[in-house]
Amino acid sequence: MEMAAQPSDTLATLKTESETLKTKLEEERAKLHDVELHQVAEKTEALGQFIMKTRRTLKGHGNKVLCLDWCKDKRRIVSSSQDGKVIVWDAFTTNKEHAVTMPCTWVMACAYAPSGCAVACGGLDNKCSVYPLSLDKNENLAAKKKSVAMHTNYLSACCFTNSDMQILTSSGDGTCALWDVESGQMLQSFHGHAADVLCLDLAPSETGNTFVSGGCDKKSCVWDMRTGQCVQSFETHESDINSVRYYPSGDAFASGSDDATCRLYDLRADREVAIYSKESIIFGASSVDFSLSGRLLFGGYNDYTINVWDVLKGTRVSILFGHENRVSTLRISPDGTAFCSGSWDHTLRVWA
Amino acid sequence: MTIKTLSQHGVQRQQMPCLTKMERMIISMQDPDMGIKLRNQRLLITVIPHAMTGADIFEWLIKKFSISDEEALHIGQIFVKYGYIYPLKEPRNLILKVDNSPYRFQTPYYWMSTRWPASELDYAIYLAKKNIRKQGELIEYEKECYNALHKRINHTWDFVVMQAREQLRASKQRRKADRIVLECQEQAYWLVNRPPPGTLDNIDHGPERRTTNTRVQLNADFYKKEIEHNRISLARNRVKSSICLESYVKYCEQYQPHDPIMQGCLPSNPWITDDIMFWNMNCETVSVPTKLRVERWSFSFMELLSDPVGRKEFLTYLEKEFSAENLCFWQACEDVRHGETSKIPGKVDEVYKQFLAPGASRWVNIDSKTMEKTLEGFKRPHRFVLDDAQMHIYFLMKKDSYPRYLKSDLYKNLLARAVVPQETKKSVLPFIHRQRHSSPSPALATQAAEDDGKTKNSNSFKSNSGTASRL
Numbered sequence: 001m002e003m004a005a006q007p008s009d010t011l012a013t014l015k016t017e018s019e020t021l022k023t024k025l026e027e028e029r030a031k032l033h034d035v036e037l038h039q040v041a042e043k044t045e046a047l048g049q050f051i052m053k054t055r056r057t058l059k060g061h062g063n064k065v066l067c068l069d070w071c072k073d074k075r076r077i078v079s080s081s082q083d084g085k086v087i088v089w090d091a092f093t094t095n096k097e098h099a100v101t102m103p104c105t106w107v108m109a110c111a112y113a114p115s116g117c118a119v120a121c122g123g124l125d126n127k128c129s130v131y132p133l134s135l136d137k138n139e140n141l142a143a144k145k146k147s148v149a150m151h152t153n154y155l156s157a158c159c160f161t162n163s164d165m166q167i168l169t170s171s172g173d174g175t176c177a178l179w180d181v182e183s184g185q186m187l188q189s190f191h192g193h194a195a196d197v198l199c200l201d202l203a204p205s206e207t208g209n210t211f212v213s214g215g216c217d218k219k220s221c222v223w224d225m226r227t228g229q230c231v232q233s234f235e236t237h238e239s240d241i242n243s244v245r246y247y248p249s250g251d252a253f254a255s256g257s258d259d260a261t262c263r264l265y266d267l268r269a270d271r272e273v274a275i276y277s278k279e280s281i282i283f284g285a286s287s288v289d290f291s292l293s294g295r296l297l298f299g300g301y302n303d304y305t306i307n308v309w310d311v312l313k314g315t316r317v318s319i320l321f322g323h324e325n326r327v328s329t330l331r332i333s334p335d336g337t338a339f340c341s342g343s344w345d346h347t348l349r350v351w352a
Numbered sequence: 353m354t355i356k357t358l359s360q361h362g363v364q365r366q367q368m369p370c371l372t373k374m375e376r377m378i379i380s381m382q383d384p385d386m387g388i389k390l391r392n393q394r395l396l397i398t399v400i401p402h403a404m405t406g407a408d409i410f411e412w413l414i415k416k417f418s419i420s421d422e423e424a425l426h427i428g429q430i431f432v433k434y435g436y437i438y439p440l441k442e443p444r445n446l447i448l449k450v451d452n453s454p455y456r457f458q459t460p461y462y463w464m465s466t467r468w469p470a471s472e473l474d475y476a477i478y479l480a481k482k483n484i485r486k487q488g489e490l491i492e493y494e495k496e497c498y499n500a501l502h503k504r505i506n507h508t509w510d511f512v513v514m515q516a517r518e519q520l521r522a523s524k525q526r527r528k529a530d531r532i533v534l535e536c537q538e539q540a541y542w543l544v545n546r547p548p549p550g551t552l553d554n555i556d557h558g559p560e561r562r563t564t565n566t567r568v569q570l571n572a573d574f575y576k577k578e579i580e581h582n583r584i585s586l587a588r589n590r591v592k593s594s595i596c597l598e599s600y601v602k603y604c605e606q607y608q609p610h611d612p613i614m615q616g617c618l619p620s621n622p623w624i625t626d627d628i629m630f631w632n633m634n635c636e637t638v639s640v641p642t643k644l645r646v647e648r649w650s651f652s653f654m655e656l657l658s659d660p661v662g663r664k665e666f667l668t669y670l671e672k673e674f675s676a677e678n679l680c681f682w683q684a685c686e687d688v689r690h691g692e693t694s695k696i697p698g699k700v701d702e703v704y705k706q707f708l709a710p711g712a713s714r715w716v717n718i719d720s721k722t723m724e725k726t727l728e729g730f731k732r733p734h735r736f737v738l739d740d741a742q743m744h745i746y747f748l749m750k751k752d753s754y755p756r757y758l759k760s761d762l763y764k765n766l767l768a769r770a771v772v773p774q775e776t777k778k779s780v781l782p783f784i785h786r787q788r789h790s791s792p793s794p795a796l797a798t799q800a801a802e803d804d805g806k807t808k809n810s811n812s813f814k815s816n817s818g819t820a821s822r823l
C-alpha cells in the first residue's frame with residue numbers, strides 16, 4: 001500500500017475510489033433488473049374501496065408522542081414522549097396501566113419486551129434503560145430501572161431481539177449495538193454509517209441473525225448480528241431515512257425518508273425495486289409498517305397524514321386524516337388487526 | 353425557543369427537501385399559463401393587484417394533482433401555514449378558506465428557505481415599527497416579546513428605533529396599495545416565524561441531526577472499510593428481479609385471507625366491534641384452533657414453529673416418529689442463543705450431556721464435520737456455538753419431518769376438526785357499545801411468580817386482575 005506524501009491526498013483518493021465502486025455496484029445491480037414490480041403485479045386484483053377509521057384515541061401524554069411499540073398480547077402499547085414520560089396502555093380499553101418519568105426529555109425510543117413484563121426506552125440521555133413492569137400501585141417503577149446501553153449521542157431506536165435478554169439499539173453517534181440486558185455488556189457493535197442512525201428493524205428470517213438500519217447518511221444497511229459486518233447497503237434515498245421495516249417474508253424491507261418517498265429494497269435482487277411517492281406528497285415519511293400480508297404499506301408523514309400504499313401496484317390506496325400535528329411513529333399490531341399511530345399532537349390513534 | 357438551540361445549517365438541511373418541493377409548487381402555481389389566474393382584489397377602498405381567492409387555490413390543486421377535496425384543502429392549508437400564501441382579509445388567521453376570500457403569494461424575500469432563521473434584530477425592528485406607528489397596537493404576547501428583546505439587545509436599541517423610524521418614513525412615500533401589500537407580507541412572515549402562543553409552531557423540528565457527524569470519523573479507515581464492503585458487494589450473487597418480485601405476489605396472495613385489514617377476520621375485528629372473541633379463539637392455549645390458523649402452519653416451517661399450538665402438535669407427531677429429540681434440541685439451542693450471557697456455559701453443558709454426548713439420552717444425529725466443529729467450540733462456549741448444529745437439525749426437520757407431518761393423519765384430522773368462527777356483526781344499535789373488558793396484564797406472570805407462595809396463584813390472579821387496569 002503506497003503512502004502518499006500528503007494525508008489529504010490519500011483521503012480524497014480513497015473517497016473517489018469508494019464512489020467509483022458505488023457507481024459500478026449500481027450498474028451491476030441494474031443488470032439483472034428485468035421487470036418492474038407493478039408489471040409483475042398487473043394480474044393481481046386491484047384493491048377496492050378502502051375504509052379505515054380511528055377506533056381508539058389514547059390521550060394522556062402532555063407533549064409530543066415520539067415512539068410506540070405493541071405488546072405481544074396484541075392490545076397493550078408502550079409509548080414515549082418529549083416530556084420524558086413513558087406510558088403503558090391497554091389500548092383496547094384505553095386505560096393507562098403504568099407510567100414512568102424518565103430523567104431526560106425527548107424519549108425517542110421505546111420497546112416492549114417479548115414477555116410483556118418490561119419496557120425499554122431512551123433518548124437524549126444517550127442510554128437505553130429497561131424498566132420491569134410492576135403491578136404494585138405503590139411501587140415506583142423508576143426504582144427498579146436497569147441501565148443497559150450507553151451511546152455517545154442520542155438513542156434513536158431500540159428493540160428486543162427474540163427474548164427479554166438482548167436489546168438492539170441505534171444512535172445519533174452513528175452506530176448500532178447489541179447489548180446483554182442482564183450485565184449491560186455490549187455484545188456487538190455495528191459501524192459503517194457516516195452519520196446519525198435513526199431507525200432499525202429485526203429480520204423475521206428463519207436464521208434470525210440480521211437486522212436493517214437507516215440513517216442521516218441516506219443509507220440503509222443490513223447487518224450480520226454475529227459478526228458485526230455490514231452485509232448489504234443501499235443508497236438511493238435523497239434525504240434522511242427515518243424508518244425501516246422488513247416485508248413479512250423477510251426478503252425485502254421498506255424505508256421512509258425526508259425526501260417524501262418510501263422505497264422497497266429486495267435483498268436477493270440486491271436493489272431498490274419500488275418507489276412509493278406522489279407529486280402532492282411534500283413532507284417526509286417518518287414511520288412505515290406493512291400489513292400482515294405485506295400487501296399494504298402504511299406511512300406516517302410529517303404533514304400530519306397517513307398514506308396507505310398498495311405495495312405491489314405502487315399506487316396510493318388511501319390517505320387518512322385525523323392527527324393535528326406530525327405523525328412520528330406507526331406500528332401494526334402483532335396480529336395485524338389494527339395499526340397505531342403516535343403524533344406530535346400528544347395523542348395516539350388506533351385504526352382499523 | 354428552539355431557534356437558539358439549532359444551528360442554521362443543521363435545520364436548514366433538515367428542512368430543505370420539503371421546502372424545495374413546496375417552492376417548486378408555488379412557482380408552478382404562479383406560472384402565467386398553467387398557474388392560478390390572478391386579478392385585482394378590492395380590500396375595503398383599496399385595490400390590491402395579483403390576488404386570488406381561496407377557491408382558486410383549492411380548485412387549482414385538485415386539477416393539478418388529481419386529488420380529493422380533503423387532500424387539496426390539506427395542501428392549501430400547508431402553504432398558508434408555512435407563509436408561502438397569506439390572507440388579505442383577517443391576516444392574523446393563517447388558514448385557507450375555500451370561498452372568495454382574497455389571498456396573495458408571499459414574496460420570495462420572505463420565503464422560509466431564504467430568510468430563516470428569523471433574526472432577533474429584525475423582529476425587534478418590526479415590533480418597534482408597530483409600536484411607533486400606533487400606540488397600543490402591540491398585542492399582549494407581542495408586548496412581552498418587545499420588552500424581553502429590549503432587555504436582551506439593549507445595547508443596539510438605538511439602532512433598532514432608528515431603523516424602525518427610517519422604514520416607516522420610507523413606507524409613507526409608497527402608494528397605499530403597495531404599502532398595504534408590504535405590511536401584509538411582513539406580518540405574515542412574523543406570524544409564521546414568531547407564532548402567537550397557543551398556535552402551532554411550524555418551525556419546531558426536534559433535536560438536531562447532523563450529517564457531518566463529529567463522532568463518526570470520516571477518515572482513511574472509514575473509506576477503506578467502505579471500499580472493502582463495496583468490493584465484496586460487487587461480487588455478490590444476485591437473483592433476477594422477475595423471480596424476486598413474483599414471490600411477493602405469491603406471498604401477498606397466500607396471506608391475504610389471514611390479513612384482517614385486507615379481508616377482515618372472524619368472528620370480528622375486536623377494534624371495530626369491541627368483541628374480543630377473535631383474541632380468545634386464537635390465544636396461545638386454545639384447545640381447538642381455528643381453520644385459518646392450522647392452514648397457516650402449512651405455509652412454512654417457521655409458521656408452524658412460531659405458533660405454540662403448532663409446535664406442540666408437531667412435537668406430538670415427532671414423538672410418534674421417535675424423533676422428538678430434534679425439536680427439543682432446537683429449542684434448547686434457541687434458549688442458549690437468546691438467554692442471559694452468564695448462563696451460556698451452564699446451558700451448553702446441559703445441551704451436550706442431553707443431546708450430543710455419546711450415549712446421551714436424547715441423542716441427535718449430526719454429521720461428523722459439524723459435530724467436530726461444535727465440540728471444538730465448546731472449549732470456549734459462546735452464544736453462537738451451537739448455531740451450526742442447530743441449523744443442521746432445523747433443516748433436517750424442515751426437509752423431512754415437516755412435509756410428512758403435513759401429510760399425516762394427525763394434521764389432517766386437526767384441520768378437519770378446526771373451527772371456522774361465526775361472524776359477529778357490529779351492534780345493531782349504534783349507540784350501545786359492548787363493554788370493553790380488560791385483560792390480565794402479561795406482567796402478572798412475574799408478579800405471581802415473585803409472590804413466593806404468599807398467596808395461591810389462582811387467588812392472586814383474581815385479586816390482581818381487578819387492579820391491573822388502574823394506575
